[in-house]
Amino acid sequence: MTPILHHYAASPFAELVRTAFGLKAMAWQSVSVPNILPKPGQTELTGGYARTPVVQIGADIYCDTGAILPALEALQPSPSFYPAPLGAAHRMLASWAGGPQFLAHVGAAMGAMPPGALPDAFIADRKARFGLDVGQLSNASPHFASQALTAAQWLSDTLADGRDFVGGTAAGHADLALYSNIWFVCAIPFAKATSDRMLALAGIGGWFHRMAALGHGSPTDISADEAIDIAAAAVPQPVGGSIDAPFSAGQVVAVRGDGSGDAPVLGRLARLDSGGITVLRDAERAGLVAVHFPRLGQMVTPA
Numbered sequence: 544m545t546p547i548l549h550h551y552a553a554s555p556f557a558e559l560v561r562t563a564f565g566l567k568a569m570a571w572q573s574v575s576v577p578n579i580l581p582k583p584g585q586t587e588l589t590g591g592y593a594r595t596p597v598v599q600i601g602a603d604i605y606c607d608t609g610a611i612l613p614a615l616e617a618l619q620p621s622p623s624f625y626p627a628p629l630g631a632a633h634r635m636l637a638s639w640a641g642g643p644q645f646l647a648h649v650g651a652a653m654g655a656m657p658p659g660a661l662p663d664a665f666i667a668d669r670k671a672r673f674g675l676d677v678g679q680l681s682n683a684s685p686h687f688a689s690q691a692l693t694a695a696q697w698l699s700d701t702l703a704d705g706r707d708f709v710g711g712t713a714a715g716h717a718d719l720a721l722y723s724n725i726w727f728v729c730a731i732p733f734a735k736a737t738s739d740r741m742l743a744l745a746g747i748g749g750w751f752h753r754m755a756a757l758g759h760g761s762p763t764d765i766s767a768d769e770a771i772d773i774a775a776a777a778v779p780q781p782v783g784g785s786i787d788a789p790f791s792a793g794q795v796v797a798v799r800g801d802g803s804g805d806a807p808v809l810g811r812l813a814r815l816d817s818g819g820i821t822v823l824r825d826a827e828r829a830g831l832v833a834v835h836f837p838r839l840g841q842m843v844t845p846a
């Protein structure tokens with residue numbers, strides 16, 4: 544079944560997934576979502592999760608790149624997102640790039656924007672949902688740029704032995720995560736002074752162009768309504784894994800993302816272990832869907 548990406552062009556985590564499709568040379572369907580709330584098409588499927596990106600495979604809905612990449616890996620194992628010798632350690636590096644380093648790159652990129660460059664509605668959305676005052680990022684921009692440049696220097700040091708990618712000859716999840724951060728700084732023309740410094744570091748320019756050359760696979764546009772119809776016509780795939788104590792199968796739980804005030808996703812627990820979280824829920828138009836999350840970064844509580 545063709546995966547469907549719910550995303551918008553400027554999202555760095557969406558760029559990670561678009562490039563992941565390129566790495567695997569996959570065909571996919573593209574649904575454009577707003578970059579602020581409300582996102583009615585997306586939340587009809589997720590039950591509340593409103594971050595970007597989300598990937599849908601039939602009636603299975605994957606929230607967060609930490610759940611999306613393993614799902615795409617299962618759909619098409621080769622070439623792998625976790626090539627040897629790093630293997631699963633790709634996830635640890637990606638988690639650092641997508642965690643503390645994500646804010647550093649957002650600050651380096653958006654902090655360079657002049658006052659008034661961002662719409663008021665976008666500033667209000669990020670303040671209400673994440674407590675982030677993007678309108679004030681410019682004050683801390685030199686600090687954030689220093690953090691992002693330090694990460695770029697570490698990447699340069701890693702590539703100094705002549706390897707093509709972080710783990711050797713093949714690109715993997717770590718490369719995708721580091722790439723999407725630097726891509727975001729490069730995408731904001733106001734941050735050119737910082738992106739130029741990053742790309743000038745030994746090895747980074749060549750690596751960045753090798754990553755960009757992976758492309759985005761083969762997307763086809765569909766509407767949010769078509770994606771909902773696809774979910775309605777499908778049934779969730781059988782769920783693997785297990786359920787950690789003290790929770791039990793079928794128990795109604797709330798899943799909340801760390802650091803966001805977005806609505807929790809309520810559903811009947813089908814999986815809760817280090818491999819991920821799955822809840823089943825009955826969507827108004829899409830019918831029975833399975834909503835999947837990574838375990839890291841999500842809080843699960845009885846509802």
Ligand SMILES: N[C@@H](CCC(=O)N[C@@H](CS)C(=O)NCC(=O)O)C(=O)O
Binds near residue numbers: 555557595596608840
């Ligand atoms: N841990 C999540 C982070 C996703 C994330 O923070 N995405 C940003 C955009 S790049 C976001 O959702 N911003 C708010 C929005 O798009 O509404 C992941 O790996 O997918």
